[in-house]
Amino acid sequence: MSTLLAQLRDGLPAEAVVTDPDVMAAYAHDMAGFCPAGDSAAVVLPRTVEQVQHVMRTATALRVPVVPQGARTGLSGGANASDGCIVLSLLRMDRILEIDPVERIAVVEPGVVNARLSRAANEHGLFYPPDPSSWEECTIGGNIGTASGGLCCVKYGVTAEYVLGLEVVLADGRLMSTGRRTAKGVAGYDLTRLLVGSEGSLGIVVQATLALRPEPPAQLALAAEFPSMAAAGDAVCRIMERGHTPSLLEIMDRTTLRAVNKLTRMGLPESTEALVLAAFDTPEPAADLAAVGDLCTAAGATEVVPAEDRAESEMLLQARRMALVALEKVTGTTLIDDVCVPRGQLAPMLDGAAAIGEKYGLTVGVCAHAGDGNTHPIVCFDPKDEDEARRARESFDEIMALGIELGGTITGEHGVGVLKKEWLARELGPVALELQRGIKQVFDPHGLLNPGKIF
Amino acid sequence: MSTLLAQLRDGLPAEAVVTDPDVMAAYAHDMAGFCPAGDSAAVVLPRTVEQVQHVMRTATALRVPVVPQGARTGLSGGANASDGCIVLSLLRMDRILEIDPVERIAVVEPGVVNARLSRAANEHGLFYPPDPSSWEECTIGGNIGTASGGLCCVKYGVTAEYVLGLEVVLADGRLMSTGRRTAKGVAGYDLTRLLVGSEGSLGIVVQATLALRPEPPAQLALAAEFPSMAAAGDAVCRIMERGHTPSLLEIMDRTTLRAVNKLTRMGLPESTEALVLAAFDTPEPAADLAAVGDLCTAAGATEVVPAEDRAESEMLLQARRMALVALEKVTGTTLIDDVCVPRGQLAPMLDGAAAIGEKYGLTVGVCAHAGDGNTHPIVCFDPKDEDEARRARESFDEIMALGIELGGTITGEHGVGVLKKEWLARELGPVALELQRGIKQVFDPHGLLNPGKIF
Numbered sequence: 001m002s003t004l005l006a007q008l009r010d011g012l013p014a015e016a017v018v019t020d021p022d023v024m025a026a027y028a029h030d031m032a033g034f035c036p037a038g039d040s041a042a043v044v045l046p047r048t049v050e051q052v053q054h055v056m057r058t059a060t061a062l063r064v065p066v067v068p069q070g071a072r073t074g075l076s077g078g079a080n081a082s083d084g085c086i087v088l089s090l091l092r093m094d095r096i097l098e099i100d101p102v103e104r105i106a107v108v109e110p111g112v113v114n115a116r117l118s119r120a121a122n123e124h125g126l127f128y129p130p131d132p133s134s135w136e137e138c139t140i141g142g143n144i145g146t147a148s149g150g151l152c153c154v155k156y157g158v159t160a161e162y163v164l165g166l167e168v169v170l171a172d173g174r175l176m177s178t179g180r181r182t183a184k185g186v187a188g189y190d191l192t193r194l195l196v197g198s199e200g201s202l203g204i205v206v207q208a209t210l211a212l213r214p215e216p217p218a219q220l221a222l223a224a225e226f227p228s229m230a231a232a233g234d235a236v237c238r239i240m241e242r243g244h245t246p247s248l249l250e251i252m253d254r255t256t257l258r259a260v261n262k263l264t265r266m267g268l269p270e271s272t273e274a275l276v277l278a279a280f281d282t283p284e285p286a287a288d289l290a291a292v293g294d295l296c297t298a299a300g301a302t303e304v305v306p307a308e309d310r311a312e313s314e315m316l317l318q319a320r321r322m323a324l325v326a327l328e329k330v331t332g333t334t335l336i337d338d339v340c341v342p343r344g345q346l347a348p349m350l351d352g353a354a355a356i357g358e359k360y361g362l363t364v365g366v367c368a369h370a371g372d373g374n375t376h377p378i379v380c381f382d383p384k385d386e387d388e389a390r391r392a393r394e395s396f397d398e399i400m401a402l403g404i405e406l407g408g409t410i411t412g413e414h415g416v417g418v419l420k421k422e423w424l425a426r427e428l429g430p431v432a433l434e435l436q437r438g439i440k441q442v443f444d445p446h447g448l449l450n451p452g453k454i455f
Numbered sequence: 456m457s458t459l460l461a462q463l464r465d466g467l468p469a470e471a472v473v474t475d476p477d478v479m480a481a482y483a484h485d486m487a488g489f490c491p492a493g494d495s496a497a498v499v500l501p502r503t504v505e506q507v508q509h510v511m512r513t514a515t516a517l518r519v520p521v522v523p524q525g526a527r528t529g530l531s532g533g534a535n536a537s538d539g540c541i542v543l544s545l546l547r548m549d550r551i552l553e554i555d556p557v558e559r560i561a562v563v564e565p566g567v568v569n570a571r572l573s574r575a576a577n578e579h580g581l582f583y584p585p586d587p588s589s590w591e592e593c594t595i596g597g598n599i600g601t602a603s604g605g606l607c608c609v610k611y612g613v614t615a616e617y618v619l620g621l622e623v624v625l626a627d628g629r630l631m632s633t634g635r636r637t638a639k640g641v642a643g644y645d646l647t648r649l650l651v652g653s654e655g656s657l658g659i660v661v662q663a664t665l666a667l668r669p670e671p672p673a674q675l676a677l678a679a680e681f682p683s684m685a686a687a688g689d690a691v692c693r694i695m696e697r698g699h700t701p702s703l704l705e706i707m708d709r710t711t712l713r714a715v716n717k718l719t720r721m722g723l724p725e726s727t728e729a730l731v732l733a734a735f736d737t738p739e740p741a742a743d744l745a746a747v748g749d750l751c752t753a754a755g756a757t758e759v760v761p762a763e764d765r766a767e768s769e770m771l772l773q774a775r776r777m778a779l780v781a782l783e784k785v786t787g788t789t790l791i792d793d794v795c796v797p798r799g800q801l802a803p804m805l806d807g808a809a810a811i812g813e814k815y816g817l818t819v820g821v822c823a824h825a826g827d828g829n830t831h832p833i834v835c836f837d838p839k840d841e842d843e844a845r846r847a848r849e850s851f852d853e854i855m856a857l858g859i860e861l862g863g864t865i866t867g868e869h870g871v872g873v874l875k876k877e878w879l880a881r882e883l884g885p886v887a888l889e890l891q892r893g894i895k896q897v898f899d900p901h902g903l904l905n906p907g908k909i910f
């Protein structure tokens with residue numbers, strides 16, 4: 001082990017190599033439950049591309065696994081340390097190198113926090129759409145690793161759609177450029193897109209060129225109450241079928257509304273089975289909201305309440321953003337699922353998840369980025385109660401099985417990590433899995449990059 | 456050879472295996488100049504997935520190369536036959552299997568013609584944006600193979616952004632599914648995106664799930680005349696910098712305008728150095744056009760002419776669509792380049808391309824999807840004049856070199872094929888090239904899929 005530390009320190013400033021056990025423990029895992037984390041040999045915090053190359057050269061020379069990390073806000077254990085590994089934290093590579101309003105691009109290092117980039121883009125009249133719930137903490141590098149989504153995806157898509165080019169340090173320390181800084185480009189296979197969502201298993205992203213958009217008007221929202229999930233799901237389908245493009249289209253069930261009320265005293269309606277939130281960032285949002293409100297009423301909404309102003313809109317969105325934290329307070333711990341289904345299957349998926357919770361005697365709060373079919377059933381449990389923990393894991397798996405059965409995917413935006421790797425094979429099938437493993441082998445022949453994740 | 460034909464016929468209907476030399480000659484090449492084409496052993500035209508699997512199993516068993524083809528409207532020789540190969544034409548797999556307005560997807564076979572899908576989507580109030588100039592002939596399979604663009608890309612992006620999932624027959628005949636039919640999904644590496652633009656070198660796409668959008672209002676256009684390419688390029692930068700999102704933003708130079716006039720008698724202005732066309736498909740296009748017109752005037756436009764109505768708009772766009780055909784009439788043959796540069800480099804790129812033409816004593820017409828920096832310098836030459844053909848090839852290469860020098864890519868939307876494969880290495884560099892070849896090896900260990908293309 002001392003050989004490893006000595007060689008790491010040979011190309012890194014002293015403060016970049018951390019071996020304090022308490023600090024290492026803090027870097028051992030992300031925010032996912034049920035995911036084992038090992039004891040790393042060291043945490044390294046490089047500031048330059050050359051330092052990352054040194055780390056990877058050392059790792060390859062000594063055959064030591066490397067676990068790349070952003071802010072560890074991930075929800076699948078993808079950033080968890082393994083025994084004896086180097087934890088490679090990119091947090092200190094946090095410079096915004098360029099924002100160009102003519103090309104509509106930003107060039108950033110991986111440790112830049114999502115919210116910081118968003119605000120910097122705003123200063124130029126530009127907009128970086130991807131907005132995971134953890135946007136005030138999570139990093140662009142982590143977003144790229146997990147192909148993160150957020151509330152905006154129904155209109156603006158996921159992180160992958162904003163990554164134009166990457167600088168990547170390979171397992172053996174070589175530096176590779178992918179993609180471009182032009183708006184278009186089809187020269188060769190799309191390695192950029194291959195790397196997005198690869199959870200650090202193919203290379204270390206050390207720089208990214210991102211597409212920005214013109215900043216839209218602030219969004220205006222409405223809330224609609226439904227007597228059943230079936231009616232709420234029907235409303236979502238009607239909204240999308242009629243050609244509306246809301247900037248946000250969410251569903252929360254009663255369990256979630258109660259939990260949010262308990263935490264925030266927001267006074268959300270607790271007598272409703274499902275609350276739909278819709279928002280538009282168009283030039284005339286009130287007109288769009290009126291049309292959507294009518295569709296909600298036609299689908300059976302008992303109440304449609306448009307926000308009076310931006311402030312009231314923001315409060316509604318805040319309620320949605322608090323859902324996970326609020327449900328965590330119910331029993332202390334949650335397991336958040338991330339099943340994405342066709343929009344037409346939203347109601348069976350969400351009703352099914354709640355029913356699975358009942359079957360196992362657990363609280364399952366259900367919310368969803370309904371506009372894109374990405375549901376987040378949240379299983380609440382007490383981790384100290386062994387039987388409850390077992391039931392939580394079983395219900396979590398049963399929810400994924402239901403998602404696949406309904407034509408969906410096990411992960412819409414959180415990634416596979418450790419949490420769902422047994423499920424990946426089931427979704428992909430043996431042929432695609434074999435090819436994915438083949439690609440991994442091309443990039444990382446010694447299997448050093450984030451081993452034990454995804455596959 | 457007779458073994459090959461016998462084995463092919465063993466799993467295919469008689470009419471699906473063509474060995475008539477005249478027919479085979481017609482299937483030998485796409486629309487690119489300067490690209491060698493060989494003599495195939497047979498042209499096969501399967502109608503089912505099982506038949507494609509049979510072709511690939513036979514090819515693998517006998518180690519015969521396979522060249523997949525759509526409508527052969529490609530411009531890089533990517534569909535050209537090689538000696539002794541099986542030409543695998545997907546033209547007869549042309550069913551639109553599903554259009555779903557709630558999920559906003561279409562499921563199609565590869566031989567569906569782009570315009571047919573576009574019209575079918577329109578019937579459901581939906582819109583399939585990618586619109587290559589050849590959209591009335593080219594197929595979705597070909598569009599996926601080359602990651603085609605079109606006039607719409609400045610607002611709607613390229614084909615890649617509309618491919619959600621694929622069914623693919625691998626080199627050995629196995630069938631693989633990639634991607635999803637949900638709006639989001641991050642389960643494993645993005646093989647869908649890897650296959651898009653891979654020019655048939657990784658597998659045979661036999662079915663695609665495509666994203667559709669709500670149909671926008673018909674677009675309204677304006678034309679602005681500029682005294683120099685520099686002023687026109689400046690106008691494009693100002694338009695993008697101010698946050699406008701036109702549905703089309705094109706530039707044509709005087710050479711192109713003259714050629715189009717000669718062909719169509721459209722009466723486009725021939726005294727101007729550069730004509731900019733801008734269009735909006737927003738709810739209030741006239742207001743957007745007025746703002747863009749002001750920016751053009753500020754950048755030095757001598758004349759700004761908004762179209763009076765949709766019909767006049769359509770005529771302007773038609774002028775742009777005729778550019779390649781019109782320039783072909785100049786000398787009989789053209790070589791069309793496809794260099795995409797940062798928007799800020801449009802004027803140096805376009806002026807530079809014209810200057811290269813002058814240097815080599817050739818007509819080079821210049822047009823560009825200016826909004827996304829994708830330029831199409833079109834080198835006109837007489838292929839029967841050996842010296843002129845040599846000068847055409849040299850000027851074509853010099854244009855690509857200029858594009859790379861200006862921070863661009865050798866191909867924005869036409870692909871690499873045979874025409875640019877020597878240039879790919881130059882753009883990618885040795886490390887990325889090695890990984891791309893490694894991926895090819897994983898998918899196609901015997902090198903049977905479209906050999907000699909891309910690399």
